Amino acid sequence: MTELLWAVAVAPFKDMAGSPAFFVEVVLGGIFTGLMYSLVALGFVLIFKASGVFNFAQGVMVLFAALTLVGLMERGAPVVLALVLTTAVMVVLAFAIERIVLRPLVNQEHIILFMATIGLNFFLEGFGEMAWGANVKKLDIGIPDRSFIVSGVQINELELTAALTSAVLVVILAVFFHRTRIGRALRAVADDHEAALSVGISLTTIWVVVWSVAGLVAIVAGIMWGAKSGVQFSLSLIALKALPVLILGGFTSVPGAIVGGLIIGVGEKLGEVYWGPLVGGAIENWFAYVVALAFLLVRPQGLFGEKIIERV
Amino acid sequence: MSEAPPPAPLLQVDGVSVRFGALVALSQVSLEIARGEILAIIGPNGAGKTTLLNVVSGFYHPYEGRIVFEGEDRTRLRPYEVAALGVARTFQNVALFKGMSVLDNIMTGRLLKMRGSFLLEALYWGPARRQELEHRAFVERVIDFLEIQAIRKTAAGRLPYGLQKRVELARALAAEPKLLLLDEPMAGMNVEEKEDMSRFVLDVNSEFGTTIALIEHDMGVVMDISDRVVVLDYGRKIADGPPEQVRKDAAVVDAYLGVSHD
Numbered sequence: 001m002t003e004l005l006w007a008v009a010v011a012p013f014k015d016m017a018g019s020p021a022f023f024v025e026v027v028l029g030g031i032f033t034g035l036m037y038s039l040v041a042l043g044f045v046l047i048f049k050a051s052g053v054f055n056f057a058q059g060v061m062v063l064f065a066a067l068t069l070v071g072l073m074e075r076g077a078p079v080v081l082a083l084v085l086t087t088a089v090m091v092v093l094a095f096a097i098e099r100i101v102l103r104p105l106v107n108q109e110h111i112i113l114f115m116a117t118i119g120l121n122f123f124l125e126g127f128g129e130m131a132w133g134a135n136v137k138k139l140d141i142g143i144p145d146r147s148f149i150v151s152g153v154q155i156n157e158l159e160l161t162a163a164l165t166s167a168v169l170v171v172i173l174a175v176f177f178h179r180t181r182i183g184r185a186l187r188a189v190a191d192d193h194e195a196a197l198s199v200g201i202s203l204t205t206i207w208v209v210v211w212s213v214a215g216l217v218a219i220v221a222g223i224m225w226g227a228k229s230g231v232q233f234s235l236s237l238i239a240l241k242a243l244p245v246l247i248l249g250g251f252t253s254v255p256g257a258i259v260g261g262l263i264i265g266v267g268e269k270l271g272e273v274y275w276g277p278l279v280g281g282a283i284e285n286w287f288a289y290v291v292a293l294a295f296l297l298v299r300p301q302g303l304f305g306e307k308i309i310e311r312v
Numbered sequence: 313m314s315e316a317p318p319p320a321p322l323l324q325v326d327g328v329s330v331r332f333g334a335l336v337a338l339s340q341v342s343l344e345i346a347r348g349e350i351l352a353i354i355g356p357n358g359a360g361k362t363t364l365l366n367v368v369s370g371f372y373h374p375y376e377g378r379i380v381f382e383g384e385d386r387t388r389l390r391p392y393e394v395a396a397l398g399v400a401r402t403f404q405n406v407a408l409f410k411g412m413s414v415l416d417n418i419m420t421g422r423l424l425k426m427r428g429s430f431l432l433e434a435l436y437w438g439p440a441r442r443q444e445l446e447h448r449a450f451v452e453r454v455i456d457f458l459e460i461q462a463i464r465k466t467a468a469g470r471l472p473y474g475l476q477k478r479v480e481l482a483r484a485l486a487a488e489p490k491l492l493l494l495d496e497p498m499a500g501m502n503v504e505e506k507e508d509m510s511r512f513v514l515d516v517n518s519e520f521g522t523t524i525a526l527i528e529h530d531m532g533v534v535m536d537i538s539d540r541v542v543v544l545d546y547g548r549k550i551a552d553g554p555p556e557q558v559r560k561d562a563a564v565v566d567a568y569l570g571v572s573h574d
Contacts, residue, residue, distance in 0.1 A: 181426045188409050188420045195407035198369065199487065200395030200424040 012274035021152040026273050027266055032159040034265020035166045039221035040242040041249065041257035042170075043214040049190035049252050050210040051102065053113045057121040059239020061215060064128045065090055066222030066231045070139050071132035079141055083219075090215030098207045125236065134233070139226035162224040169220055170258060173213070177254075182209060190252075244292035250302030259303060264288045320383065322347045322491055322523050323368065328377030330363050330547075337363040339547045340377070345491065350517050351525045352538035352555075356567055359544040361527045362404060365493050368525070369401045370394035381491075396424055400489035402480040404496050404527075410469030414479050417468050418454060421486025422447040451486055457519075458482050458512060474505040478512070485516060492516065494526035498533055506530065510537050535559065543567065 016023045040058055047055045055061075068089050072082040101116050145158045177183040189196045189206045197203065225235055241264070249260025272284040295302065321344035330338040338360045345351050353361050366372045368379060370391040379387045381397055389397070400421070409417050426443060455461055458478055463471060468479055477497060484492055497513065498506045510533055516522050528534050534541060534555065541558040543551040545567040551558050558564055 181423060184416070184420060185423055187412060187416075188423075191409035191411050192407050194371075194403060195409060195483075196420075197371070197391035198395060198401050198403070198407065199420045199483065200392045201420075202390070202392040 007278055008275070015274055024153045026269050028153070028155065028159070030266030030269030031262060032156075032163060032265070033269065034262040035163055036221055036225050036238060036261075037241050037245045037264055038258045038261025039166055039169075039217050039224075040239055041245040041261055042173075042254065043217045043221075044242055044246055045249075045252065045254055045257045046210050046214050046217070050186055051113075051189075051207055052110060053102070053117060054110070054251075055120075055214070056114060056117040056239075057124055058214065058218065058242065059236040060121045060124040060128070061090075061093075061218040062222045062225070062238065063231070063233065063235040064093075064124045064222075065215065065219040066139060066226040066235060067128045067132045067137070069219070069223065070137040070226065070231050073139075074137070086219055087216065090219060091212045094208050094211035094215055097211055098204055102207055103204065121236075125233070129233075136230045136232040137226075139223065139231050141223060141227060143227065145227070158227055162228075165220060165224065169217065170254075173217075173254070176213075182206075186210065241288055244288040246302070247292040248295055248302055250304040253302065253304035256302055256304030264291065267291060320347075321345060322382060323525075324378075324380040325364070325368065326378040326380060328364075328367055328374040328379065330360075330367060330372055330374050336547050338367070338374070338544075341544070341547070341549050342377075343542050343549060343552060345523060345525055347523055348517070348521055349523060349539040350513065350537055351523075352534045352541045353525060353527045353544065354529070354531075354534055354541060355544035358546075359567075360547040361544055362495055363547075364544065365401065365495050365525070365527060368394075368491075369399055369493055395487065398488075398490035399493065400484035400487045400491075401493035402477070402484055402495055402497060404499065406473070406476045406480055408468040408476055408480055408483070410467065412468060413465050414460065414468055414471070414482075415451065415455075415464045417479055418451045418482045418486045419447065421483040422451065424487060450488075454482050454485050457485070457515070474501050477501070477509070481509075481512065481516075485520070485522075488520075489522060492522050492524045494524065496527050496529065498528060498530055506533060513537055531559075 040062060043058045043061065044055060047053055047058070065086060069082050069086045072085055073079065077085065097120065101120060102113070105113055105116055143158050143161050145156070147154045147156045149155070177187060185196070185201045186206055186209065188199070188201060189203060193203065196206075221238075222231070222235065225238065242261075245257065245260040245264050247260075248263060249256025249258070268284045268287040271287045272281070276283045323345040325341060325343050328338055328341050329336065341360070341364060353364060355361050363372065367374055370386075370389045370393065373388060377387070378385055381394075381399070386394065386397065409420065412420075426447065455464055458481065460475065460478055460482060463475060463479075468476060471479065481494070481497065484494075494513070498509050501509065513524060513526065514537055517524055526538075538555055540553065541551070541555050542549060543558060543561070543564050545563075550563045550567060551561045553561075
C-alpha cells in the first residue's frame with residue numbers, strides 16, 4: 001500500500017525535480033499540443049457564442065483548411081498565394097454555410113443545428129477527400145522542424161513558431177472583439193439576439209463573420225498541426241480533444257478556451273510521462289476526458305463559463 | 313398638448329393583418345402616427361399590441377396590408393433594416409446585453425452611425441478614434457439626460473428591473489430615432505419609477521422632437537402623457553382619438569370591463 005502511494009504521490013515529483021530540463025521539455029511539448037487544442041476550442045467558442053450552434057465540424061474545418069493549403073501548394077502555388085487562396089476558400093465556405101445550412105434552420109432547436117453540423121462534418125470530410133485526395137501529405141511552409149538548446153532545454157523551432165503565432169492570433173482576435181464596430185456587434189449578438197436586431201445588427205452578417213473567423217483559426221491550427229505530423233484525416237480527431245477543453249474552460253469563454261487547452265495539453269503530457277508507466281502507458285489519450293468528467297461533477301460551467309441559474 | 317398633426321404622417325399602418333397559424337393576432341388594423349406626437353396603444357391582454365409593435369419594427373411581417381414609413385413602403389424589411397431607417401424600440405421583457413456594461417449597451421445604439429475602416433478601429437487611431445470619441449460624447453449626453461451616470465460601468469444584468477428599463481430606453485435614444493417604440497416601458501415599476509419614466513418620455517418628445525408610440529397598461533399614465541390613444545381588442549382597432557374621448561368610448565369600456573350592451 002505504501003509502495004503504491006509512494007509511486008503515485010511522491011516518485012513522479014521526485015523524477016520531475018531530479019531532471020528539471022527534461023521536465024521543462026515535457027511542459028513545453030504539452031504547451032504546444034495544448035495550443036492546438038486551444039485554437040480548435042476557440043473556433044468552437046466563437047461560433048457557439050454568436051449563434052448558439054455547437055459546431056461539430058470545427059475539427060474537419062481544420063483538416064479541410066490544411067488539405068486545401070497543401071493541395072494548392074502541390075499544384076505549384078507559392079506559400080503566400082496558397083495562404084491567400086485558402087483564406088478565400090474558408091470565407092466562401094462561411095458564406096455557404098450561413099446561406100445553405102444556418103439560414104433555413106433559423107429558430108430551430110439547438111439539437112437540430114447540432115445535427116446539421118454533423119452533416120457538415122461528413123460533407124467536408126468527403127468533399128476534402130474528393131478534391132484533394134486521401135493520402136497523408138507533408139506540409140512544408142518553410143519553418144524547419146529542428147531544435148536548438150537553451151540552458152539544457154531542447155526547444156523545437158517549429159513548435160516555438162506555432163506557439164508565437166497562436167499567441168499573436170489570440171491578441172489580434174481580442175483587439176478585434178473589443179475595439180472594432182463589428183467586434184462590438186458580435187458581442188452584442190452573443191448576448192441577446194432580439195436586442196441586437198433592434199439596434200440594427202444583421203444576424204446573418206455576424207454569422208458569416210464568426211464562421212469566417214472560425215475558418216481562419218482553423219487554417220492556423222491546420223498549418224501548425226499539419227507541419228508537425230502531416231496532413232491526414234486523423235487531424236479532424238483533435239476536435240474531440242477540444243471537447244474536454246471546452247468543458248474545462250467553459251463553452252462561452254475565449255480566455256477559457258485558451259487556458260483550458262493549455263491545462264489539458266500540459267496535463268496529459270505530464271500524466272503520460274510521469275504517471276503513465278504505472279498503468280502501462282498510453283494515458284494521454286483518455287486523461288483529458290477524465291479531467292473533464294471530474295470538472296463536470298464539481299464545476300459544470302467550466303473555469304470561466306457563465307453560471308447558468310434557471311428559475312423553475 | 314400638441315397641435316393638429318401635420319399632413320404627412322411619419323408612419324402609416326394600412327390594413328395590416330398578422331396570423332400565427334389559425335390564430336389571428338391582428339386583423340385589418342390601420343392607423344397613423346403623426347410626426348412629433350406621443351401615441352399610446354392600449355387594450356386588454358392578448359389584444360395584439362406587441363404584435364403591432366413587432367410588425368412596425370420588422371420582427372414580424374404581415375400577411376396582408378402595408379407599412380409606410382416617411383412615404384416609403386417598407387412592409388417586408390427586416391428588423392436591422394428598419395432600425396437603419398430610424399426606428400428604435402424597447403421590449404416588454406427588457407432585452408439588454410446583460411454581460412456588457414451600461415455604457416457599452418448604450419454604445420451599441422450608435423453602431424448604425426459608425427463608419428470607417430476596421431483596421432483603423434483596431435489600432436484606435438486617426439478618424440476611428442475621433443469617431444469613437446464623438447459617439448461617446450453623444451452617449452454621455454443620453455446618460456446625463458436619463459440620470460444614470462452612477463451606473464454607467466455596471467453590468468446591465470446586475471441592475472434592478474426599473475433601471476434596466478431605463479438603460480434600454482437610453483440605448484434606443486442613442487440611435488437618435490425618428491420613431492421610438494416603447495413596449496410597456498413602465499411595467500413592473502413602482503409609482504415613483506413610473507413618474508420618472510413618464511417625465512423622461514415627455515422630455516424625449518419635447519427636447520429631441522422624437523415621435524413616440526408606446527404600449528401601456530396604466531391608464532393614469534396613458535391619460536397623462538399621450539396625445540392620442542389607439543385601442544386594440546382581439547386584434548382589431550376599436551377606438552382611436554384623444555385620451556378624453558377614448559376614455560368615454562362605449563366599445564373601450566366594454567373591452568375592459570366586459571359589459572355587454574344589448
